Amino acid sequence: MAKEIIKIKDLKREFTMGTETVHALKGISFTIEEGQFVTIMGSSGSGKSTMLNILGCLDQPTSGLYEIDGVSVKDLSRNELATIRNEKIGFIFQSYNLLARTSAIENVELPLLYNSKVSTDERRERAIKALEMVGLADRIHHTPSQLSGGQQQRVAIARALVNNPVMILADEATGNLDTRTSYEIMSLFQELNKTQGITITFVTHEPDIAMFSSRTIVLKDGHVIKDEMNDTILSAAAELAKLPKEDH
Amino acid sequence: MRLLNLLKIAYKAIVLNKVRTLLTMLGIIIGVASVIAMLAIGEGSKESIRETISSMGSNMVTIRPGADVRGGVRQDASTMESLKFDDYLAIKEQTTMLSYITPVVNGSGQVISGANNWPSTIYGVNPEYLDIKVLGLQSGSMFTDAEVKSASKVVLIGQTVVDNVFPDGEEPVGQMIRFNNIPFKVIGVLEEKGENTFGQDQDDVVIAPYTTVQKRILAITFLHQIMASAISEEDAPEAVTQITAIMREQHKLADDEDDDFTVRSMEELISTFSSTSEMLTILLVAVASISLLIGGIGIMNIMYVSVKERTKEIGLRMAVGGKGSDILMQFLIEAILISITGGVLGVLLGLSATVFIEKFLHWPTSVALYSIIISFAVCAVTGIFFGWYPARKAAALDPITALRYE
Numbered sequence: 001m002a003k004e005i006i007k008i009k010d011l012k013r014e015f016t017m018g019t020e021t022v023h024a025l026k027g028i029s030f031t032i033e034e035g036q037f038v039t040i041m042g043s044s045g046s047g048k049s050t051m052l053n054i055l056g057c058l059d060q061p062t063s064g065l066y067e068i069d070g071v072s073v074k075d076l077s078r079n080e081l082a083t084i085r086n087e088k089i090g091f092i093f094q095s096y097n098l099l100a101r102t103s104a105i106e107n108v109e110l111p112l113l114y115n116s117k118v119s120t121d122e123r124r125e126r127a128i129k130a131l132e133m134v135g136l137a138d139r140i141h142h143t144p145s146q147l148s149g150g151q152q153q154r155v156a157i158a159r160a161l162v163n164n165p166v167m168i169l170a171d172e173a174t175g176n177l178d179t180r181t182s183y184e185i186m187s188l189f190q191e192l193n194k195t196q197g198i199t200i201t202f203v204t205h206e207p208d209i210a211m212f213s214s215r216t217i218v219l220k221d222g223h224v225i226k227d228e229m230n231d232t233i234l235s236a237a238a239e240l241a242k243l244p245k246e247d248h
Numbered sequence: 249m250r251l252l253n254l255l256k257i258a259y260k261a262i263v264l265n266k267v268r269t270l271l272t273m274l275g276i277i278i279g280v281a282s283v284i285a286m287l288a289i290g291e292g293s294k295e296s297i298r299e300t301i302s303s304m305g306s307n308m309v310t311i312r313p314g315a316d317v318r319g320g321v322r323q324d325a326s327t328m329e330s331l332k333f334d335d336y337l338a339i340k341e342q343t344t345m346l347s348y349i350t351p352v353v354n355g356s357g358q359v360i361s362g363a364n365n366w367p368s369t370i371y372g373v374n375p376e377y378l379d380i381k382v383l384g385l386q387s388g389s390m391f392t393d394a395e396v397k398s399a400s401k402v403v404l405i406g407q408t409v410v411d412n413v414f415p416d417g418e419e420p421v422g423q424m425i426r427f428n429n430i431p432f433k434v435i436g437v438l439e440e441k442g443e444n445t446f447g448q449d450q451d452d453v454v455i456a457p458y459t460t461v462q463k464r465i466l467a468i469t470f471l472h473q474i475m476a477s478a479i480s481e482e483d484a485p486e487a488v489t490q491i492t493a494i495m496r497e498q499h500k501l502a503d504d505e506d507d508d509f510t511v512r513s514m515e516e517l518i519s520t521f522s523s524t525s526e527m528l529t530i531l532l533v534a535v536a537s538i539s540l541l542i543g544g545i546g547i548m549n550i551m552y553v554s555v556k557e558r559t560k561e562i563g564l565r566m567a568v569g570g571k572g573s574d575i576l577m578q579f580l581i582e583a584i585l586i587s588i589t590g591g592v593l594g595v596l597l598g599l600s601a602t603v604f605i606e607k608f609l610h611w612p613t614s615v616a617l618y619s620i621i622i623s624f625a626v627c628a629v630t631g632i633f634f635g636w637y638p639a640r641k642a643a644a645l646d647p648i649t650a651l652r653y654e
Contacts, residue, residue: 058567058647081572086569093651097564101264111568114254159568 004067005166005199006032006055011064013050024050026222027064029133032167032201037193039210040203042219051219053202056079056089056169069166086114090160094172096152098144104131104155105140111163130158133189133196150181157188167199168192174209180243186212212236254574258582261554262589272550273590275543276630280594281601281625283536287619288602290529292612297521304513305382307478309346309487311339313470313497314508328418328510329470330499336409337475338498345487348376349476351458355466357428359405359413359454364533366412370427372461373475380477388421388436391457399459403427404436406451410635412436425455467593538621544630551583551638555587563650583635584628591627593621 013025024047032038034220042048051057054066057073060081066073069088076084090111091092098107108127111119118126131140134154144152153173160168170189174182190212192198210216211234218226262269298306313328336351343349353372358365371377375390389400405413405420414420420434442448462468478487488511495509555562562575570578599615606613 053648056567058651079573082566082569082571085567090474093564097560097567097651099564102260110565113257114565114569114571114574116250140276163569 002033002035004031005034005036005069006030006201007065007067011054011061011066013047013054013059014062016206024222025054025061028219028222028224030217030224030227032109032199034166034199035193035197036215037189037213038202038215038217039213040110040201040217041205041207041221043205044219045220046219048203048205048219052171054112054124055201055203056091058153082114086111087163088166090163090165090168092153092156092160092168092170092173094175096149096176098143098155098159100145101142101143103143104136104147104158104202107144108158108162110159119239120147124130126162127158128160131155132193133161134158147156148181149177150184153177153181153185154188157205159193161192161198167201170202170204172204172206173202175204178238182209183236183240187240188195190236254577254581255585257578258585261578261582262585265554266334267552269586272546272586273593275546276303276540276587276590276627277543277594277597279536279540280591280627281544281598282539283533283623283626284595284615284619285601285605285613286532287537288598288613288615289611290525290532291614291616291619293528294522294608295614296612297525298518300517301514301521302382302481305380305477306518307484308380308513309476309478309479309484309491309513311335311474311476311491311509311511312472314506314510328508329468331471331474333469333471335498336471339476339491339494342494343476343487344491345478345483346431346476347479348379349376350377350380351471352377352473352475353458353461353466353468354472355428355461357465359409360426360429361413363446364413364415366409368406368409368427368452368454369459370456372456372458372463372465374458376477377520377586378453380475383441384439386439387419388434390436396457396459399534400457401430401432401433401460401461401464402456403432404438404455405434406438406455407440408449408455409454410437410450413581422591427456428465430457432614435545464613475508478513481515481518484515484552488513489519538627540626540630544587544634547583547587547631548634548638550586551579551635554582555579555638555642558642559645559650559653562645563647563653566645566647567651574654575645577638579639579642580632584631587627587631587635588624591624595623598623 008031009029011025011028015022015024028051040048040051050059054061057068058077060074065158071084073081073177074083095168099110105124105127108130109123112123112126128137128140130136136151136154136158139147139151144155146241174185177185186209189200189202193200202209204210211230213230214233215229216226217224311331313331324586333351336440340349350373354369356367356369374396375393378385378390380576385404388404390404391400395402408642410420413425414423423434424431425434426432426483438451438455439499443449461590476487476491478484491511495511499508499509559631565575602615605611
């Protein structure tokens, strides 16, 4: 059996809004194994965002178990959570969240700046390697405004890869991109997943994205309503080739 | 997170917002520059006052007879006959703190030369008088100890006397004048000194050997005062104590008796003037400090805007592993960097302003090292103080909210 990266058991998250208590997650259990490409789907209000925050160690569950790479997240302090985010998770956001007027390489270096174990030279080296992995080796000194949306998201992916996380957590990572570019990004994810064996958790509400992943978890009203392995994984590269050629 | 990394991040943030940073710094720059310039002016005026007093003989010590009561009537000190030549000798022999000492007798009278006459004061002294009063000779020479001994009828006269008694511009040295109808030979003219701080004309004097004045003009054997010069200004108080002891011994005063003389140094005068100009300095610094405070508020204001503006960046930094303390330090260092850079520029501006004031306004200035150190320290403290609150606000942000902030 493959190594369990994420282990969630009877996870609940409640918010208190005034006098009312909102149950965002009502007892969720699943595990994600190393090398899986999981899509977490659900419409708005399904608890998807709450799930994402907890998976990303930005938020903590009210009750239940959440282990990432064997570490139980419950009862960790703010600073300990920050360290876990720094060392174990690579975040990718819908709006890229790159630092403006800052070169690609400096953006990619950012997570390593917060890791005092990494020296300046190693930081640079790893950042260059990560940018090479996403195919931007020739654009390391470009600032976000000099890059296209797809390239910016690649920089963000490189930033997520640079700290060698146990899992990449993507939040609507293709939401701001056109179909062609989002297929390009998806094919990059598939490649990273296949060749590097990187575990990817992709939170989205777009059903077609799910077809590229190996497993789909669907949330509704704070419950898991579907959790199944995907037998026929579409190749994003192949889909990309099928798209009509763009007029230039 | 290492300090160097934090410095790099802060530096980047500053460089990316050059104009804004410069405008923010302006408050600090002006504040520091004005503190330095103001202190330089204050120090400069203090020094020039000190110099003025020095030129009067800042280490001068005077011994006068004390006022006495005769039959219930208080007597003017100058009519006292208690200060003797022996007192002068005793002090001269026993003291270790004095470099010069002279007996002084003085009287007023009419200086006459030909058809011209002028009322003036004659001072009977010994040759050391010139050193004590820091007087120079414009022409001629001082009388000698031998001339003192023989009670020679020679005088030196001040410029005011020259102007009034020799109005036609003839050379006074070698001429004969009469003082109270006693003929004197003019052997020297004193350098012009102008008025002293109290408006007294220091050039309206006639100087003669004390023996001559005692015997030929006043017909007295006692002294009006003894003037001396302490080795240095710092030694003056000590000299006063020593002289007091010698004088008490000389006058055989019992322990419970009051002094029948007074010994004064210029110390009090100096401290009075110094405290006045210190007051002025404090005032100037207070005004300058207010501008520094406003500069600090400027920093706080811009840091607030910066935190607000970069909320999303803060969220991202937290998401990729930045701890609250990292974020706090980042903004704090940014604030300190702004204030210290402003401080450096302020020091430079202040120094150039000082040079300008000295050169074009001809005000005396003196830049004290402590003013630079203080304003620099104040800058750093300002940065910490006014950067702290916005930085803490940034550090306390919830990463989820910050990330979603638009």
